[in-house]
Amino acid sequence: MNVFCLFSTLILILSSVQAQLNSSCNSNDSIVLQHFMNAMETSISNWTSNSSNCCDWEGVTCDYTGKVVKLHLSKKKLVGNLIDSLGDLDQLKTLNLSRNLLKGIPPISIFHLPNLQVLDLSANEFSGSLPDTINLPSIQLVDVSDNNFEGPVSSGFCVNSTGIRVLKLGVNYFDGDIPSEFENCSMLEHLCLDANFVTGIVPEYLFRLPRLLKLSLQDNVLTGQLRNSYPSNLVYLDVSLNYLSGNLPDFFHTFPNLSFFAAHSNSFSGGIPFSLLNSRSISSLVLRNNSFSGSIGLNCSAMVKLESLDLGDNEFTGDIPSNLPSCPLLKTIDLGGNNLTGQIPESFSSFSSLCYLSLSMCNLKNLSVSLQILQNCTNLTTLVLSKSFDNEEMPSDANLQFKKLKTLAIPNCKLTGVIPVWLNGLTKLRILDLSWNELTGSIPPFLGKLQSLVYLDLSNNYLNGEIPKSLTQLPDLLFHDNSSELSVDFPIFMRRGMNGNVLRYSYGIRFPPTLDLSNNFLTGPIWAEFGNLVNLHVLNLKYNELSGNIPSDLANLTSIEALDLSHNDLTGEIPVSLTRLGMLSKFSVAYNNLIGIIPSGGQFSTFSVSSFEGNPGLCGEFVLSCVKNQESLRIRELEDVEEAIISLPVWTGFAIGFIFAVFLLLVLPRTRETKDMDKFE
Ligand SMILES: *[C@@H]1O[C@H](CO)[C@@H](O)[C@H](O)[C@H]1NC(C)=O
Ligand SMILES: *[C@@H]1O[C@H](CO)[C@@H](O)[C@H](O)[C@H]1NC(C)=O
Ligand SMILES: *[C@@H]1O[C@H](CO)[C@@H](O)[C@H](O)[C@H]1NC(C)=O
Ligand SMILES: *[C@@H]1O[C@H](CO)[C@@H](O)[C@H](O)[C@H]1NC(C)=O
Ligand SMILES: *[C@@H]1O[C@H](CO)[C@@H](O)[C@H](O)[C@H]1NC(C)=O
Ligand SMILES: *[C@@H]1O[C@H](CO)[C@@H](O)[C@H](O)[C@H]1NC(C)=O
Ligand SMILES: *[C@@H]1O[C@H](CO)[C@@H](O)[C@H](O)[C@H]1NC(C)=O
Ligand SMILES: *[C@@H]1O[C@H](CO)[C@@H](O)[C@H](O)[C@H]1NC(C)=O
Ligand SMILES: *[C@@H]1O[C@H](CO)[C@@H](O)[C@H](O)[C@H]1NC(C)=O
Ligand SMILES: *[C@@H]1O[C@H](CO)[C@@H](O)[C@H](O)[C@H]1NC(C)=O
Ligand SMILES: *[C@@H]1O[C@H](CO)[C@@H](O)[C@H](O)[C@H]1NC(C)=O
Ligand SMILES: *[C@@H]1O[C@H](CO)[C@@H](O)[C@H](O)[C@H]1NC(C)=O
Numbered sequence: 035m036n037v038f039c040l041f042s043t044l045i046l047i048l049s050s051v052q053a054q055l056n057s058s059c060n061s062n063d064s065i066v067l068q069h070f071m072n073a074m075e076t077s078i079s080n081w082t083s084n085s086s087n088c089c090d091w092e093g094v095t096c097d098y099t100g101k102v103v104k105l106h107l108s109k110k111k112l113v114g115n116l117i118d119s120l121g122d123l124d125q126l127k128t129l130n131l132s133r134n135l136l137k138g139i140p141p142i143s144i145f146h147l148p149n150l151q152v153l154d155l156s157a158n159e160f161s162g163s164l165p166d167t168i169n170l171p172s173i174q175l176v177d178v179s180d181n182n183f184e185g186p187v188s189s190g191f192c193v194n195s196t197g198i199r200v201l202k203l204g205v206n207y208f209d210g211d212i213p214s215e216f217e218n219c220s221m222l223e224h225l226c227l228d229a230n231f232v233t234g235i236v237p238e239y240l241f242r243l244p245r246l247l248k249l250s251l252q253d254n255v256l257t258g259q260l261r262n263s264y265p266s267n268l269v270y271l272d273v274s275l276n277y278l279s280g281n282l283p284d285f286f287h288t289f290p291n292l293s294f295f296a297a298h299s300n301s302f303s304g305g306i307p308f309s310l311l312n313s314r315s316i317s318s319l320v321l322r323n324n325s326f327s328g329s330i331g332l333n334c335s336a337m338v339k340l341e342s343l344d345l346g347d348n349e350f351t352g353d354i355p356s357n358l359p360s361c362p363l364l365k366t367i368d369l370g371g372n373n374l375t376g377q378i379p380e381s382f383s384s385f386s387s388l389c390y391l392s393l394s395m396c397n398l399k400n401l402s403v404s405l406q407i408l409q410n411c412t413n414l415t416t417l418v419l420s421k422s423f424d425n426e427e428m429p430s431d432a433n434l435q436f437k438k439l440k441t442l443a444i445p446n447c448k449l450t451g452v453i454p455v456w457l458n459g460l461t462k463l464r465i466l467d468l469s470w471n472e473l474t475g476s477i478p479p480f481l482g483k484l485q486s487l488v489y490l491d492l493s494n495n496y497l498n499g500e501i502p503k504s505l506t507q508l509p510d511l512l513f514h515d516n517s518s519e520l521s522v523d524f525p526i527f528m529r530r531g532m533n534g535n536v537l538r539y540s541y542g543i544r545f546p547p548t549l550d551l552s553n554n555f556l557t558g559p560i561w562a563e564f565g566n567l568v569n570l571h572v573l574n575l576k577y578n579e580l581s582g583n584i585p586s587d588l589a590n591l592t593s594i595e596a597l598d599l600s601h602n603d604l605t606g607e608i609p610v611s612l613t614r615l616g617m618l619s620k621f622s623v624a625y626n627n628l629i630g631i632i633p634s635g636g637q638f639s640t641f642s643v644s645s646f647e648g649n650p651g652l653c654g655e656f657v658l659s660c661v662k663n664q665e666s667l668r669i670r671e672l673e674d675v676e677e678a679i680i681s682l683p684v685w686t687g688f689a690i691g692f693i694f695a696v697f698l699l700l701v702l703p704r705t706r707e708t709k710d711m712d713k714f715e
Contacts, residue, residue: 046284059088063147070144071582074114076474078107085430108156108177115162116143145170145190156180164188170195178202186210187232192219204228204250212237224248228272231255236273241266251276252296261287261337274298274320282326286310293339296320303327312336322368323347330369334361346392347371352391354378359385370394370418377403383410392418401449402429409435410446415462421446428456429474443467445491451477464510465489465545472496477551479504486510489545492637493552493574501551501580511547511567514593544569545594553577560599565590576622577601584623586611596620600648604628608652613638622650629641632657 059067067088071081081091089096089655095104141276144153145168153170156177163185164178173195184207193199193215201219204226211234214228219225223245232251235258240249242262248270256276269291270328280300286292286309290523295310298320305328311314317339329352350372356379358364365387374396382388388411398404402424408414416439421445428451436442439460447466452475453468460466464486473495481490482504488511547570556578564573565587573594580602588597589611597618604626612618613636621641625648630652632638632646643657 051175053205058100058585059096060099060101060149061102063096063149064088066144066147067091067102067458069479073116074112076111076113077114078110088413095152102147103149104134104150104152104154105144105150106154107158108154110158112155112158112160114160116145116160116164148172153177164190166190168193168195171197173198175200177202179206179228181206183208187213187227187230189213189215192216192222197221200224200246203230208232210234212240214239216240216243219243220245222246226250227254229253233257236260236278238262241268259283261285264288265290268292269548270294272296272298276300278302280304282307282310282321284309284645286313286316289315291315293317297324298322298344300324306330306332313340314338316340318342319362320344321348325349327351329353332358332361334364338363339363340364342366344368345372346394349373351375354396354595356381358382359388363387363428365413368392370396370420370422372396374398378407380407383407385411386413386627389413392417393422394418394420395423398421398422399426401426401444401447402431405434406431412438414439418442418443419447419466420444423447423449425450425472427451428454428471429456432456435459438462440486441465443665444471445480446470448472449475453481455480455496457481457484461485463487467491468495469550470494474498476500477502477505477556481502481505484508488547488569491548491550492554494548495554497551497554497556499556501556501561501575503561505549506561506563506566508567511549511569513569513644548572548574548592550574550691551578552598555579557581559583560585560588560604562587564588568592570594571617574598575602579603579642581605583607584612584628588612589614591615592617594618598622599626600624602626607631608633621645630650631655631660 071078073410075302079092088094088102089100093106094102095106097103143165144150145165147170149172150170151172152175153173154175154177160178160181162181162183164183166188171194171521174197176191176198179202183189187203187208195418198219199221201222201224205228207276208227208230209232209662212232217239220243222243224675225246226241228250229252231615234256236256238261240246242264243681244267247267250270250272252272254277256273258278258279259280260273260283266289271292271294274296277300278297281304282297282302284307286307286440292313292315294319295316297546299322302321302324303326306321306326311331312333314335314336321345323346326345326348327350330350332355334357341363341365343366346368347370352374353376354369354374358367359381366389370392371394376398377398391408391414393472410416417439417636418441420443425448427689428449430451432455434456439463442460442463446469449471449472453473457466458480461484463484466487466489469491475497477492477497479502481487487508515639515690549570550572552574553576558574558580559582560580561584565585568590570591571593573591574596576598581604583606584599584604586609589609592615594615595617600622601624604623606628607630608623608628609631613633615637618637621637622645624644624646628649629651631672632652634655639656641657646652646654648660652658670713
């Protein structure tokens with residue numbers, strides 16, 4: 035083994051020496067690269083027009099004869115236009131060649147490098163269109179994704195570049211149909227056109243390209259129906275986020291190797307075809323957000339590869355299929371947003387492969403029995419039941435156990451009762467969302483002992499009592515941890531309704547470390563110890579009955595981005611130390627009884643009146659101007675004087691009245707102005 039390693043290292047060293055011996059750049063290729071460089075609006079680090087050896091330039095790889103074989107120029111902040119300023123051969127011939135002739139170099143572009151195998155220009159700022167004639171006879175990989183290219187998808191790929199294997203054009207502004215010339219991409223293995231404006235149909239011949247394994251057409255303007263009648267080698271097919279319609283054809287037997295199929299967010303209707311319900315190859319099936327209907331009739335004895343099933347936001351009806359646990363590898367299920375009814379089938383109690391279950395917005399019954407059943411799913415890590423139950427009691431059986439559960443979300447179900455004791459045993463829990471229910475009682479102190487909890491949302495309930503001090507000791511919030519911000523193994527996102535209540539969860543959102551206890555009846559102080567939670571990003575305590583001062587220790591919350599203490603009974607001043615919170619972008623203490631001067635500086639200079647209004651005793655330099663406040667004070671004083679005058683004997687009243695009138699003439703116009711201005715603020 036060691037000898038072998040030594041040997042291969044030796045070979046590596048030898049071959050690099052060899053490459054160095056032959057590092058002199060081919061003169062033709064050198065001209066092309068200089069041309070490319072000169073046309074660029076930005077410079078590429080260490081590409082110099084007077085260094086003859088382009089093989090030394092960053093991102094350029096030459097073969098042993100000095101011919102350029104690879105261009106790796108991803109993420110170099112390059113700005114330029116490959117066709118107009120650089121020109122492809124034919125275009126420049128028809129234009130005036132003088133510019134190029136004067137420079138003494140032939141007008142050729144990187145799309146004519148005879149030995150180029152890899153062209154990676156991804157994640158730059160290139161613009162303009164691609165040439166129609168592409169003469170890269172040796173090319174294998176082209177990646178121009180994530181730029182600002184526009185115009186039609188170049189038909190030149192594959193015509194002369196018959197060996198091209200990977201073509202990535204995603205995240206640009208390409209439009210037009212998929213060119214018919216792609217029919218001849220006989221070596222193509224991976225085609226990606228994601229996130230463009232490609233129109234027309236999905237041509238059937240793409241499915242038949244003999245080597246094509248991965249076809250990704252997500253997020254375009256494709257229309258019509260899918261068709262295929264000949265066997266296809268495709269393993270990965272994504273047509274999501276288009277305008278495809280009609281039934282999904284019963285053609286999945288023509289895709290014997292298809293493992294990933296995503297067609298979410300189109301206008302498909304009808305049932306899931308028989309050949310898909312019986313597919314032996316599908317591992318991931320994503321049909322979310324269409325108009326599929328009928329009952330979900332997967333044949334789990336056939337679907338032996340199925341791991342992930344997302345049928346959310348369709349019009350499926352009937353019961354939750356009780357045979358799902360017999361799909362041997364099924365781990366992830368999202369059936370939310372359908373018109374499913376009934377309760378979680380008994381059979382789920384033996385669903386040992388189940389990891390993620392989301393049944394948001396299904397009309398389910400009997401949360402108590404559902405949890406009894408689901409606790410037997412020993413691998414369950416994520417359980418999302420938003421808006422699925424209606425007005426039931428929060429199950430209180432202290433013996434419920436979910437040893438591996440990391441995410442529990444049962445918001446928006448009008449659940450009554452108290453926060454249950456069994457949560458105590460959820461030691462792996464990271465996300466707990468019980469918001470928008472009708473829970474009463476106080477917040478149990480044991481929540482603060484949950485080792486892994488980083489996201490707690492108990493907002494919009496009827497909770498009362500003090501905030502347990504234990505919440506200021508949540509272990510995973512005590513230390514900075516950038517990873518807790520990521521959604522990592524939670525494949526879920528949150529969609530909020532009009533009034534901010536959680537309707538459903540699904541893929542991809544980030545869960546910043548959060549404590550949201552807003553809209554309850556919590557009393558008592560805001561503990562100074564909240565300052566311990568240096569990993570907290572969001573603290574929302576608005577709309578409660580909290581009293582006392584705002585602790586200056588909150589200035590220790592160095593990660594905090596949103597701090598809302600509005601609509602409480604807080605008194606005292608706003609601690610100046612809060613101006614140290616450099617990440618704070620949302621802040622409110624509105625509608626309390628705070629007094630004094632609003633601190634200035636730091637992020638505080640970015641907050642508007644709405645962050646502070648409703649505190650009669652509060653004024654500041656930038657907002658709720660103290661001068662204005664003083665003037666309204668002065669008016670109040672004047673009114674006092676007026677009253678005093680009226681109560682004075684007439685003769686003194688006359689004299690003072692005269693002075694008073696002069697005073698009014700001088701002062702009133704200005705106060706009127708400021709009062710008018712108030713209306714426009
Ligand atoms: C440069 O290109 C010309 C024309 O294709 C060819 O005749 C010549 O051999 C090439 N030079 C090198 C060094 O490859
Ligand atoms: C390349 O040109 C720059 C100025 O454009 C000059 O400073 C540098 O010395 C030149 N390098 C070589 C190797 O000629
Ligand atoms: C250019 O940069 C690359 C990588 O940064 C380096 O390997 C190479 O030696 C540099 N070439 C010159 C001529 O400075
Ligand atoms: C270096 O390249 C030349 C052609 O440019 C070739 O004749 C020679 O054999 C190469 N040397 C080695 C050691 O490969
Ligand atoms: C083309 O370039 C020549 C100089 O080489 C110049 O005299 C002529 O006016 C140019 N023509 C156009 C249309 O720009
Ligand atoms: C293919 O190559 C030939 C010869 O170099 C060239 O004339 C033709 O324009 C090329 N076609 C495309 C589509 O690039
Ligand atoms: C595909 O290639 C064949 C043979 O080279 C050619 O006859 C045909 O026109 C090409 N098809 C398209 C759509 O370009
Ligand atoms: C499916 O894949 C296998 C190998 O994994 C391959 O032998 C077979 O030809 C493929 N079937 C089709 C129709 O492409
Ligand atoms: C849901 O299904 C029930 C019967 O199963 C039906 O009465 C009801 O109208 C459906 N609701 C929607 C929104 O389709
Ligand atoms: C449960 O999860 C563990 C770890 O992720 C995994 O090794 C095991 O295979 C899973 N059990 C089932 C039945 O899928
Ligand atoms: C859960 O599993 C236990 C044994 O592991 C069994 O006794 C119990 O009946 C099961 N519960 C349900 C609802 O199936
Ligand atoms: C906040 O930081 C100050 C100064 O570092 C420290 O004295 C205080 O104890 C901290 N408070 C909390 C609650 O961590």
